[in-house]
Amino acid sequence: MLSLHLTRLLALLAAGVAAVSAPAQQGDGTQERIRTNVFKPAKVNATPDRIAAVKLPKGFKASVFASGLKNARIVVVAPDGTVYLSRRDQGDVLMLKDADGDGRADGPPVKVASRPGAHGLAVHDGKLYLATVKEIFVAPIQPGGTLGAVEMIVGDLPDAGQHANRTIAFGPDDMLYISVGSTCNACNESNPENATLLRASADGKSRTIFATGLRNTIGFAWHPATGELWGMDHGIDFLGDEVQPEELNRIEAGRQYGWPHVWGAGEFNPQSTPVGDIGKAQWKALSTPMAMGYTAHAAPMQMVFYPGGSFPAEYTGDAFVTMRGSWNRSPASGYEIVRIRFSNGAPQRFEPFATGFLTDGGRTHIARPVGLAVAKDGALLMADDANGLIYRIAYTGAASGTTGAAAAMPPDGPMKAQTSRGLGVPLAKDRDETRTGTRTGSTMTxxxxxxxxxxxMPLKHSEYADGISAHLQWSAVPDAKSYAIVMEDPDAKPIAPFVHWVAWNIPAGTLMLPEGLQEQPRLTDPDGMLQGRTSRGSSGWYGPRPPVGDPPHHYHFQVFALDSTLEVQPGADRDTLLAAMKGHVLAKGELVGEFQQTVKPLK
Known part of the structure; x- marks a missing residue:
């Protein structure tokens, strides 16, 4: 075990030095001593005696479903009971079956796909979806469980860095959700799709950022009764043995969950500084606190809700999460499956479900739990990427009154309600909130x-090329105290109008914005200009990106002169901004540009 003593001391810099989005930190006076440990329990063989010592609640039994699998990672189960397993280090997907129902895989696994870095898996509508670091592939499932031709549908996910393990799942709204971890322990990401949960169409042709501030939410799932989305996020390393807890979050569209500057219920990370002169107190105000926390550094992996089946009825609607185990804590944490008890759709507490994978008093381990799925017969299947086993955990006690796992999809109401807000409305300039009343001279150029x-519009402004904001200028309006901008595309589908840019509190003396503005919630040039959430889910400019082959889309740059600055938090969405603008619009004007993409990009 290696014990490290880390001191964080950031001296105050000279006044007027602005924070930027580079990795370099600006001084804010932070001084904090942190003691942290590096401890990696050694791997030992998973012998029959050690497997028999795995601890489970009364009436449950653990057995080996399959062995010799090497780097066994994510597990999914098709409706017919076929099991698919990804192996990241081997770069492939294996198929396993238990046709005779004896609780063990029938013979050796069959390799059905090979892609470097294969990790996330999902079964949907008769197809298997596979995620690597930067790509998502899909293949039809053939009779017998093998796959047809594997086709790439997404080729431009962000680079990985520290967290390369993409995971995917289909929601009750038939959309594909993609977990994209951070590139680092704690930093200001340059790509807004890192440290997020993305939402994409099943064909991969469109995607948006569903939620942000999620360091590495490998495990996420929908509650079978409420349809709400829950996820377990990995906490920040090197803050101490007990800090920070692994976070259980209720993940909602448009929410920001704190990382990298705020964690847990609102604690500050001393290692980081927000960009754009945003203070940590303000970042906290912009963030949604966790619902509950679990032991620091336990490393949550795949998460499933138990839909009902062969387990006792009290388990229905509860969640299970694999905890792969710590390396940044002493004594070690994790190396287990935990149960999250829910009541009326709300989490109540964590409790151990499967323990004993740590052995020899915590000095060694026989498994690092990663994959987790509910088998067709209602048992849990757990993949271990250390010794290469899939464990089967079944209930052998008194019958619960049902057999097999319930297959009903959770209700789609919450996801559809969250993602339909702001759709099908007029352009900002035509809405009631932007009326100028009877004021004269209410038109701007x-x-x-x-x-x-x-x-x-030039290609450089589109997301097919440089993706830089366009130069924009407007005529001065007497008595204006600030200006605001909303850029929308009414031709987009299915998100219409698609919001490409939201900006406000542009100083009254600023009548021109150069091209290539920073894409962050607050700018320091022009100082104090704030930017909000686009329909993509990022803050700042998001350039034209119409589907290849569409007729030209029209992009409406709408500029508003206001009689005040607005008390609206950075990162707010268009509707929040327009609500604050109501009654304050002195004048407005617009510029319309077109963009069409005729050539399909390589990826």
């Missing part, structure tokens, strides 16, 4: 050196 009114 808006122009750009990048393109003429009604003309095509």
């Amino acid at each position: 808006v122009s750009s050196v990048s393109f003429a009114p009604g003309a095509a």
